Amino acid sequence: MCKDNEPQNHYQFGDYKMNTVSPCATPAPTDAIAGDLQNASLHPAPSEAAPAAPPSVPPPVVLLQMATGYWVTQSIAVAAQLSIADHIKETPKTAVELAEATGTHAPSLYRLLRFLASTGIFVEDENGRFALTPVAELLRSDVPGSMRDFTILMGHETHWNAWGNFMHSIQTGEPAFDNVFGMGFFEYCPLHPDASEVFNRAMTSLATQTHAAAAAAYDFSGINTLMDVGGGHGALLSSILKSNPHMRGIVFDLAHVVAGAPKTFEQWGVADRCRTEGGDFFEAMPAGADACILSMVIHDWSDDLSLKILQNCHRALPENGKLLLIETVVPEGNTPSASKGLDLNMLVMTNGGRERTAEEFDALFRKAGFELTRILPTQSPMSVIEGVKI
Numbered sequence: 098m099c100k101d102n103e104p105q106n107h108y109q110f111g112d113y114k115m116n117t118v119s120p121c122a123t124p125a126p127t128d129a130i131a132g133d134l135q136n137a138s139l140h141p142a143p144s145e146a147a148p149a150a151p152p153s154v155p156p157p158v159v160l161l162q163m164a165t166g167y168w169v170t171q172s173i174a175v176a177a178q179l180s181i182a183d184h185i186k187e188t189p190k191t192a193v194e195l196a197e198a199t200g201t202h203a204p205s206l207y208r209l210l211r212f213l214a215s216t217g218i219f220v221e222d223e224n225g226r227f228a229l230t231p232v233a234e235l236l237r238s239d240v241p242g243s244m245r246d247f248t249i250l251m252g253h254e255t256h257w258n259a260w261g262n263f264m265h266s267i268q269t270g271e272p273a274f275d276n277v278f279g280m281g282f283f284e285y286c287p288l289h290p291d292a293s294e295v296f297n298r299a300m301t302s303l304a305t306q307t308h309a310a311a312a313a314a315y316d317f318s319g320i321n322t323l324m325d326v327g328g329g330h331g332a333l334l335s336s337i338l339k340s341n342p343h344m345r346g347i348v349f350d351l352a353h354v355v356a357g358a359p360k361t362f363e364q365w366g367v368a369d370r371c372r373t374e375g376g377d378f379f380e381a382m383p384a385g386a387d388a389c390i391l392s393m394v395i396h397d398w399s400d401d402l403s404l405k406i407l408q409n410c411h412r413a414l415p416e417n418g419k420l421l422l423i424e425t426v427v428p429e430g431n432t433p434s435a436s437k438g439l440d441l442n443m444l445v446m447t448n449g450g451r452e453r454t455a456e457e458f459d460a461l462f463r464k465a466g467f468e469l470t471r472i473l474p475t476q477s478p479m480s481v482i483e484g485v486k487i
């Protein structure tokens with residue numbers, strides 16, 4: 098598919114060229130992608146970014162690429178929705194063939210694919226046929242670690258329209274989502290099953306990609322029953338149970354969400370050790386687990402509401418019960434980190450949600466009656482933050 102002498106892709110701006118990822122450069126196993134994400138920042142501070150950029154790249158090109166990032170976001174999301182990567186997984190195809198298969202306008206589809214090929218996603222051969230690059234492999238729906246559903250969410254109207262109203266959040270500190278849609282995201286989802294499905298599938302996609310890398314970094318051998326609080330469709334818990342055959346599990350989430358979990362248990366072959374409990378984590382959660390894991394849950398909520406969730410975990414856990422959070426930890430200063438962009442997403446999408454520093458997690462744990470015992474960085478942007486009930 099890729100030839101050794103193939104040129105690096107680049108954007109061109111006036112006389113300047115800026116190298117982007119070569120589609121041929123690196124194979125993309127899940128671990129490698131997760132590893133790259135660990136220190137990834139799409140918007141590194143100038144002092145950090147300077148050494149990484151070729152000296153010939155002038156500031157206007159850097160800014161042009163960053164400011165037009167939404168072209169890339171929507172292009173990837175549309176290609177993902179059209180399942181382009183699935184259509185070319187075995188044989189490269191022309192835009193005309195793909196337009197026929199996807200019911201789209203061939204000349205426009207060609208322009209989309211040409212643009213994505215210029216960014217390192219897809220590659221066009223001399224016969225005008227488009228093929229997969231290692232990055233595009235992750236847009237297939239049938240590969241382990243597929244990120245297709247996550248890229249669809251990034252272009253979906255819930256996120257897209259809310260981010261279009263970003264200024265509202267900066268001016269008021271309020272979620273732009275609520276201002277656009279007239280209610281909170283988690284109130285909106287049950288009323289809009291299609292949007293809810295897009296979100297839950299994206300979360301599952303993340304869980305199998307980056308969260309599982311985080312979970313792999315932790316030794317679960319001392320835990321007999323693990324409750325995944327806000328566990329969505331159960332992908333994270335299933336992957337943990339798969340590699341810990343002694344363990345049983347409970348997925349706790351809103352009733353309409355956990356309804357989708359048994360299918361995941363079946364897929365992972367853990368249905369005989371796993372059950373669901375529908376409920377509201379601000380009210381109470383069931384007893385019976387010796388550890389609670391919460392992955393990307395606390396970052397959705399303000400300190401006050403996070404405290405309620407953690408206090409309910411505290412009530413549900415036995416003495417010395419363990420609390421495990423899978424979250425990003427915001428580093429000090431200008432250090433590049435995916436957590437800083439994700440933090441803005443929380444500002445836009447949630448009422449009081451945020452990414453937190455180690456000190457902020459420590460304070461939250463203490464107030465909820467846990468001692469923060471360690472923070473384990475992983476090969477993904479997530480860390481495992483461990484606490485013990487005191």
Ligand SMILES: C[S@@+](CC[C@H](N)C(=O)[O-])C[C@H]1O[C@@H](n2cnc3c(N)ncnc32)[C@H](O)[C@@H]1O
Nearest residue numbers: 300304327328329350351354376377378392393
């Ligand atoms: C950002 S998602 C994280 C999902 C999953 N833990 C993961 O990492 O993929 C937050 C989860 O919290 C759940 N949730 C929101 N409000 C809830 C509530 N009041 N009670 C229980 N679960 C809730 C959502 O349904 C969703 O599954």
